[in-house]
Amino acid sequence: MSEILRRVQTLALANDIRISEHGYDELRKDDIALDEVLAGIATAVLVEEYRNRDRGLSVLTLQTDRKGQPIHVVWGLPAGERRPAVLITVYRPDPEIWDNNFRARRIR
Numbered sequence: 001m002s003e004i005l006r007r008v009q010t011l012a013l014a015n016d017i018r019i020s021e022h023g024y025d026e027l028r029k030d031d032i033a034l035d036e037v038l039a040g041i042a043t044a045v046l047v048e049e050y051r052n053r054d055r056g057l058s059v060l061t062l063q064t065d066r067k068g069q070p071i072h073v074v075w076g077l078p079a080g081e082r083r084p085a086v087l088i089t090v091y092r093p094d095p096e097i098w099d100n101n102f103r104a105r106r107i108r
Contacts, residue, residue, distance in 0.1 A: 008075040011085035012041040023087040070102045
């Protein structure tokens with residue numbers, strides 16, 4: 001398992017989170033409730049890991065909403081910090097861009 005995802009899960013389950021302004025915007029835009037995102041963090045599946053980011057470490061996860069529909073969530077850890085977990089963005093993945101499992105990008 002990804003060490004970054006494990007740290008994010010631990011923090012999020014302890015409610016040690018921050019939501020970026022962009023994250024709030026995307027929650028509203030795609031009609032995703034924050035409680036759905038938080039409820040799904042324990043079973044989140046790693047899609048991509050980003051280690052070389054100026055703002056800190058981050059991961060793209062596959063989670064599901066309360067209806068079992070897929071959502072992608074980008075979680076991060078601030079550069080040089082151990083906490084909090086930051087919800088950077090969240091969206092409903094486009095099946096034209098992602099494979100049938102929403103875990104790999106389609107090659108264009």
